[in-house]
Amino acid sequence: MTAQSYLKKSVRLHREASALANRARIAQFDGDEAEYLNLTEQAFRKESKSAKLLREDPSHHMFAILHRSAATLAYRCGDYESAEDLVLCGLQRGVASRLREELYSLLDKVRLAQKYGMSVDELEVEDLVMTLRGIEANRTLIEPSSLTKRINNFTTLIRNTIGSVNRYSFRDRGKVDQYYRVLATVPSTGSYRIGMTMTHLGPQRFPDLSYFDGVRHRFLENLRLFNSGALVQLRNGFQDERYFQNLVGLAKELAPDGEVITSVGIEADIEGQRKSILFDSTRDELDQMILPIEEESVADEYQITDEPDIVVGVLQYADATKDEVKLLTDNGKWWQIVVPEGLAEDVVKPYFGDRVRVQGRHIIRARKARRLYLDNIRAAGESKNIVPQLQAPDKLLEA
Numbered sequence: 241m242t243a244q245s246y247l248k249k250s251v252r253l254h255r256e257a258s259a260l261a262n263r264a265r266i267a268q269f270d271g272d273e274a275e276y277l278n279l280t281e282q283a284f285r286k287e288s289k290s291a292k293l294l295r296e297d298p299s300h301h302m303f304a305i306l307h308r309s310a311a312t313l314a315y316r317c318g319d320y321e322s323a324e325d326l327v328l329c330g331l332q333r334g335v336a337s338r339l340r341e342e343l344y345s346l347l348d349k350v351r352l353a354q355k356y357g358m359s360v361d362e363l364e365v366e367d368l369v370m371t372l373r374g375i376e377a378n379r380t381l382i383e384p385s386s387l388t389k390r391i392n393n394f395t396t397l398i399r400n401t402i403g404s405v406n407r408y409s410f411r412d413r414g415k416v417d418q419y420y421r422v423l424a425t426v427p428s429t430g431s432y433r434i435g436m437t438m439t440h441l442g443p444q445r446f447p448d449l450s451y452f453d454g455v456r457h458r459f460l461e462n463l464r465l466f467n468s469g470a471l472v473q474l475r476n477g478f479q480d481e482r483y484f485q486n487l488v489g490l491a492k493e494l495a496p497d498g499e500v501i502t503s504v505g506i507e508a509d510i511e512g513q514r515k516s517i518l519f520d521s522t523r524d525e526l527d528q529m530i531l532p533i534e535e536e537s538v539a540d541e542y543q544i545t546d547e548p549d550i551v552v553g554v555l556q557y558a559d560a561t562k563d564e565v566k567l568l569t570d571n572g573k574w575w576q577i578v579v580p581e582g583l584a585e586d587v588v589k590p591y592f593g594d595r596v597r598v599q600g601r602h603i604i605r606a607r608k609a610r611r612l613y614l615d616n617i618r619a620a621g622e623s624k625n626i627v628p629q630l631q632a633p634d635k636l637l638e639a
Contacts, residue, residue, distance in 0.1 A: 246293045247300070253290035254306060257283045261313065277317065284313035284322075291326065304330040304339050308346065315350055323350045352423075352437070368456055369435045370394050371505040386500045389590070391424060391434055393490045396586050398422050398436055400486055401459045410482035410582060456508040456515075463506060464517050466491045469529050485582025491526075492616075493587065498522040527599075527616055543604040544613045550599050551575050551612065552620050555591045567598060575610045578603060588617055595620040 264279035291306035307330030314323035327347045331340065372390065399422055403413035423437045438452055458477075465474040466488065478484040496504050496519055504519040521529065553569035563584050567575045577598055579588050597620045600612035 250290045250293040250302075250306070253286045253293070254302075254309075257287035257290060257309070257313070260286065280313055280316050284310065284317050284319070287313055288322070288326070291329075295329075304336075304343065308339065308343055311343075311346055311350070315346065315353070318353075320350050320354045324354075348437075368394075368398060368438070368459060369507040371507070372434075372501050372503070386497070390494055390501070390504070392590070393493045393586075394434065395422050395424070395436060397463075397487065397490050397494070398438065398455075398459060400483060400490075400586075401462065402438070402455055404478060404480065404483045405455055405458055407479065410480045410486070453510050457510050460506060460508055460510070460515055460517055462487055463491060463519075467517060467519055467521060482580075482582035485580045486586055489583040489587035492523055495519050495521060495523045495526055498524070523618065545602045545604060547602040548599070548615075549602060549612060550597060552597050553595065555588075555594060555596050557592065565592075567596070573610060575612060578611065578613045580614065583614065583617075588614070591617060591619070 260279050260283035264276050264283060267273075267275040267279060287306065287310040291303075291310045294300050294303050294306055307326045311323045311326035311330070314320070314326060324347065327343050327350065330343050331347075370390070372387070399416050399420070400413060402420055403410070403416045406416070408415050420438060424434060438455065462474060462477070465471070465477075471488075474487075475481075475484050478487075494504060496502055505516055506519075507514060507516040509515075551567060551569060553567045553575070556566045556568055563579045563581050565577045565579055565588060567577055569575065575598075577600065597618055598612065598614060599616040600614045603611040603613050
């Protein structure tokens, strides 16, 4: 068989595979999973043959494209070994940078599926990306605490968004870890671009194919409302008040400090379109803009006054049953701090043992002095009243 004959047969098989794949997608949208899998397997067999025929001509511009397509179909069928082989073969030749990124992205999905031993019906993978920019970014240097704190807060916001979307109560949000993983990708050199992959592990597949689109949309929209100061509208979107408290606390921790981190951008693919937001307010500005969060579950014997106060000291320990922490000031005085439930675990607990600045309102309670209801907490050494020169992350487009 001549090279031209190989090419003609490859093209014919590719067209047949594409037609089968389209029919498979229609069956999937109709809810016929058996037909979807059957047609996808047929499409994979034809596309795989099409890709292998072009191995006689590895310089052909369709070589990597057909291997990527065949690998994608193998992945959908749950044949991860074939999918990995096809991706690696496609990467052996000279490949355009964008196509190479797509092949590596597919390889990540395949290996993730292999690692957890899940079928494609139980595994969905999508990404959210956070980009940090600051003075040190050009030298690829940053204080570890500035980076790791935001990665942890970014991860927790994603997990809690899934919990809220799934209508788990705030106290039951640990269920998210039973059925999902939120995994970080390696930051890029020269900037702090941190990707997060959301993975569904079971127990059954969500019937809505756009589930993760919904999670990403909710995540970005919540941060957009927060960043614009539309807190009433934001609050109305939560059935559980504690998720709202948690988002406000974590989003302030995520915001730029104006010195080390001058901007924070979040990106996501939603329904095939790249969406993004840019945090253009520093933590100091947000503290002035956002009103204190009221906690509905404060015990009856507490009376929160309008008298504000700020105390600085070392955060010592918590009483989880009462949502209280204790703070020891520099002059040896103890303060009891009542913490809103939505802030206790994810926002306040990471500060245990650190010197912090707590802003709050006095609480009147019989025979109890030096007691505050927490409105805001931050590291004591952080600068105040910073007006930064904001620098937009590259390739971030306002949606």
